[in-house]
Amino acid sequence: MKTVKDIYCFVCPSHCALKATFDETGKIVKVIADSRSGQHCDICDCAKGPNTIPEVHSHGKRLQFPMKRAGERGRNQWIRITWDEALDTIAEKMKYYRDNFGPESIAMVLGEPKSMDYAFLQRFATFLETPNVITPGNYCGVQTGHADQFSIGTMHVLSDPQGDPGCIIIWGANPLNTGSNFRCYSRAQVKRALKNGAKLIMMEPGHNRYCDSADHWLRLKPGSDGALAMGMVKVIIEEDLYDKDYIAKNTVGFEELKKEVANFTLEDVAAETWIPIETLREVSRIYATAKPGMILWGNALENSAAALQICRAVSMLRGLTGNVGVVGGELINTPAKFGRPGRFYFDRSHPRPTGKSIGKEFPIAMGAAYVPTQSLVQTILSEDPYPVKMAMCHVTNPLLTYPDSVATYEAFMKLPFLVVAEIFPTSTMAIADIVLPAALPLEHDSIAYWPAWLGHIRAQPKCVEPPGEAWPDAKMINELAKRMGMREHFFENWEESLDLMMADSGMTFNEFCAVRVLGPTKHYLNDDPERYFKTPSGKFEFYSQQMAQLGISPLPTYKEVSAARFGKEAFEHYPLYLTNGKEGAYFSSGYRHIEAMKKYKAEAICEMHPDTAAKYKLKDGEMITIESRKGRIQQRLKTADYIHPKVVMAAFGWWDTWAEDNEFNWRKYNINVLSDGDKPNCPATGSVQLRGIPVRVYAAEPVMETQCLPTSENERQESV
Numbered sequence: 054m055k056t057v058k059d060i061y062c063f064v065c066p067s068h069c070a071l072k073a074t075f076d077e078t079g080k081i082v083k084v085i086a087d088s089r090s091g092q093h094c095d096i097c098d099c100a101k102g103p104n105t106i107p108e109v110h111s112h113g114k115r116l117q118f119p120m121k122r123a124g125e126r127g128r129n130q131w132i133r134i135t136w137d138e139a140l141d142t143i144a145e146k147m148k149y150y151r152d153n154f155g156p157e158s159i160a161m162v163l164g165e166p167k168s169m170d171y172a173f174l175q176r177f178a179t180f181l182e183t184p185n186v187i188t189p190g191n192y193c194g195v196q197t198g199h200a201d202q203f204s205i206g207t208m209h210v211l212s213d214p215q216g217d218p219g220c221i222i223i224w225g226a227n228p229l230n231t232g233s234n235f236r237c238y239s240r241a242q243v244k245r246a247l248k249n250g251a252k253l254i255m256m257e258p259g260h261n262r263y264c265d266s267a268d269h270w271l272r273l274k275p276g277s278d279g280a281l282a283m284g285m286v287k288v289i290i291e292e293d294l295y296d297k298d299y300i301a302k303n304t305v306g307f308e309e310l311k312k313e314v315a316n317f318t319l320e321d322v323a324a325e326t327w328i329p330i331e332t333l334r335e336v337s338r339i340y341a342t343a344k345p346g347m348i349l350w351g352n353a354l355e356n357s358a359a360a361l362q363i364c365r366a367v368s369m370l371r372g373l374t375g376n377v378g379v380v381g382g383e384l385i386n387t388p389a390k391f392g393r394p395g396r397f398y399f400d401r402s403h404p405r406p407t408g409k410s411i412g413k414e415f416p417i418a419m420g421a422a423y424v425p426t427q428s429l430v431q432t433i434l435s436e437d438p439y440p441v442k443m444a445m446c447h448v449t450n451p452l453l454t455y456p457d458s459v460a461t462y463e464a465f466m467k468l469p470f471l472v473v474a475e476i477f478p479t480s481t482m483a484i485a486d487i488v489l490p491a492a493l494p495l496e497h498d499s500i501a502y503w504p505a506w507l508g509h510i511r512a513q514p515k516c517v518e519p520p521g522e523a524w525p526d527a528k529m530i531n532e533l534a535k536r537m538g539m540r541e542h543f544f545e546n547w548e549e550s551l552d553l554m555m556a557d558s559g560m561t562f563n564e565f566c567a568v569r570v571l572g573p574t575k576h577y578l579n580d581d582p583e584r585y586f587k588t589p590s591g592k593f594e595f596y597s598q599q600m601a602q603l604g605i606s607p608l609p610t611y612k613e614v615s616a617a618r619f620g621k622e623a624f625e626h627y628p629l630y631l632t633n634g635k636e637g638a639y640f641s642s643g644y645r646h647i648e649a650m651k652k653y654k655a656e657a658i659c660e661m662h663p664d665t666a667a668k669y670k671l672k673d674g675e676m677i678t679i680e681s682r683k684g685r686i687q688q689r690l691k692t693a694d695y696i697h698p699k700v701v702m703a704a705f706g707w708w709d710t711w712a713e714d715n716e717f718n719w720r721k722y723n724i725n726v727l728s729d730g731d732k733p734n735c736p737a738t739g740s741v742q743l744r745g746i747p748v749r750v751y752a753a754e755p756v757m758e759t760q761c762l763p764t765s766e767n768e769r770q771e772s773v
């Protein structure tokens with residue numbers, strides 16, 4: 054008999070409410086939206102959750118058993134081993150490196166948290182006393198979060214679903230693809246606001262469906278968002294459009310900001326952003342007057358060598374127009390009551406030895422407990438200040454997602470010992486020494502508490518068996534901790550940690566499974582006008598003393614936000630600006646095995662203006678080469694009128710899941726072969742420039758045999 058259960062999607066951290074149908078054998082056969090639940094359910098355009106979940110749990114390519122490398126690195130030849138052998142080997146290596154090279158020679162390499170994986174690995178690093186925990190913090194979440202932290206005093210700032218905004222700016226975000234829950238404002242809410250007369254402004258060099266209904270669609274130069282924001286600040290101040298009463302009562306540093314806008318002209322902004330002055334004036338007037346105004350910001354703002362200051366520049370707009378704390382604007386939220394993840398990660402008796410960290414030059418990174426990814430790669434290669442000997446990779450695929458894939462490959466190949474915990478074979482997994490098969494959410498009891506700034510938590514009880522001997526990452530780490538003599542800091546059974554995370558709520562994990570979700574509480578300025586902002590001054594801070602104390606600019610300056618990571622000379626040889634958005638059909642570089650998603654996107658496609666294509670004698674639909682000073686890749690060309698003639702909008706995260714004998718072709722289509730982690734990086738967060746990279750394009754060269762293209766569909770099936 055078939056059964057139906059309520060679940061949450063785990064494919065992206067929007068965690069839409071879904072209904073899953075199970076067959077007699079317990080297999081998930083169908084997943085649909087649970088739009089009647091009253092819970093968050095704003096399914097992405099490609100329906101990644103409903104399409105991916107049934108297939109991923111029973112996919113034939115899932116890793117099922119621990120394995121050790123048999124042949125040379127990268128040949129992808131393996132011997133199945135037991136969990137005991139895998140964990141004993143890892144513990145033995147780890148003890149050797151810890152005792153001979155110091156715990157800092159061991160790196161924990163993490164991706165975005167899925168369940169308790171990240172929490173266990175951070176905790177493990179704490180008690181191992183390594184400061185080298187590498188996460189995607191250098192391009193994800195930290196920059197927008199800290200801009201809010203410095204301006205407003207907390208990262209828990211979410212859009213107010215009640216009350217219609219007069220203006221919505223979608224800025225470097227594509228919530229229709231990537232999930233709307235990050236900003237807590239769904240497409241239904243956008244639709245309602247637009248119906249009620251809200252103006253929609255898109256800051257978007259590419260295209261998504263929101264662009265079609267926008268009042269203004271600003272196709273800005275990739276990477277020029279900081280200049281654009283400062284330009285808007287200047288118009289709002291100079292045209293006297295700011296909220297004087299709000300500024301007087303609730304902010305500090307306005308005079309300093311006012312002084313800063315005298316340091317540049319709107320001509321400077323227009324030249325830097327490609328946005329005409331009149332358009333800049335018009336959108337600034339709309340945002341400042343069509344109140345309340347709401348800015349749904351996204352990851353494009355975070356992928357820059359000035360990322361923190363760019364996000365701060367955008368955040369200035371919120372303070373200037375008095376849109377924080379008001380109905381229909383942006384609100385401070387108190388997270389739901391559950392164990393603060395930070396308390397799980399850290400321990401007072403074991404302060405993180407940041408002085409020894411390979412990312413110590415980046416103050417925000419140290420405060421947020423991560424090392425920028427490029428710092429790991431550079432340190433492995435240079436061995437300066439010391440050699441890194443071993444890495445544990447969980448929930449990440451660095452060969453595809455780190456800037457400068459070739460350097461990343463060389464670095465990971467140089468590591469004496471590499472452990473990769475994965476659900477599928479990947480390029481990074483292919484060069485590991487030990488591979489650990491991971492169980493997904495729904496295959497074990499888990500909770501979803503990410504993204505942390507949302508302050509929500511969701512129960513994900515086990516409802517399907519993991520394949521073979523796959524384990525939750527948390528269990529792997531718990532069992533490794535016992536072998537490393539850290540039992541007192543961990544658990545007899547890792548699942549006890551779920552009750553610990555729930556303790557503040559007064560519920561056990563099992564009790565929580567009946568409740569399913571705890572959400573944050575929102576607060577309006579009127580509730581507590583004297584102490585609303587959580588900053589040291591208790592006000593919205595245009596000027597942040599805290600930032601000054603950290604050695605970073607207390608106020609975003611035009612000079613800093615518009616400082617070019619790549620000089621003019623770089624564009625002489627490489628005249629086009631490369632950028633990307635996330636793929637609608639896949640999550641970062643993951644889930645590329647899922648057949649059901651191929652109908653949405655089956656290969657890496659880059660977009661370019663038809664005139665640009667014609668100029669370089671390229672035809673729509675053909676494979677082309679994209680080259681930067683770092684390397685070259687191939688993607689299939691799609692010409693599109695809406696792309697600026699100087700922009701190449703490429704695809705992110707592509708590799709060949711079926712090319713088994715050459716590390717799954719990570720070099721061929723991978724946009725990060727073109728990017729780099731070289732200095733300068735964001736001095737606060739270590740962010741790297743992923744938007745606006747100088748490239749050139751030309752017709753693709755013939756495919757070489759070593760690239761192992763399948764000759765027929767049969768062969769393809771066999772090699773999968």
Ligand SMILES: Nc1nc2c(c(=O)[nH]1)N[C@H]1C(S)=C(S)[C@@H](COP(=O)(O)OP(=O)(O)OC[C@H]3O[C@@H](n4cnc5c(=O)[nH]c(N)nc54)[C@H](O)[C@@H]3O)O[C@H]1N2
Pocket residue numbers: 065066097101165193194224225226227228230231232256257258259260261273274275276277278350351352353354632633634635636637638639640641642744745
């Ligand atoms: N489907 C899907 N969902 C995902 C992910 C995924 O890979 N696929 N990844 C997850 C992750 S890790 C993250 S961080 C979030 C991110 O999700 P978003 O915040 O939506 O970020 P992106 O998709 O990277 O980029 C958003 C938009 O910015 C545009 N853009 C590119 N360059 C620039 C620029 O220089 N300036 C401006 N203003 N816009 C630019 C792109 O065209 C794109 O439409 O999504 C998460 N959700």
Ligand SMILES: Nc1nc2c(c(=O)[nH]1)N[C@H]1C(S)=C(S)[C@@H](COP(=O)(O)OP(=O)(O)OC[C@H]3O[C@@H](n4cnc5c(=O)[nH]c(N)nc54)[C@H](O)[C@@H]3O)O[C@H]1N2
Pocket residue numbers: 163164165167170189192193352356447448449450451453454455456474475476477479491492493494526633634635640641642643644705706724725728743
């Ligand atoms: N050029 C360029 N580079 C980028 C970006 C960009 O827009 N442009 N975006 C950046 C951003 S915002 C981010 S967040 C990073 C993302 O980069 P990564 O952190 O490397 O994330 P993924 O590519 O999603 O890789 C996650 C891997 O974990 C596996 N996995 C899924 N669930 C589990 C699990 O429960 N346990 C284990 N052990 N494994 C699991 C998946 O199969 C997948 O291979 O990429 C960054 N890099």
Ligand code: SF4
Pocket residue numbers: 062063064065066067068069095096097100101102103231232233
């Ligand atoms: S937006 Fe898509 S991938 Fe994200 S939770 Fe919802 S269904 Fe899943």
Ligand SMILES: [Mo]
Pocket residue numbers: 189192193194352
């Ligand atoms: Mo991300």
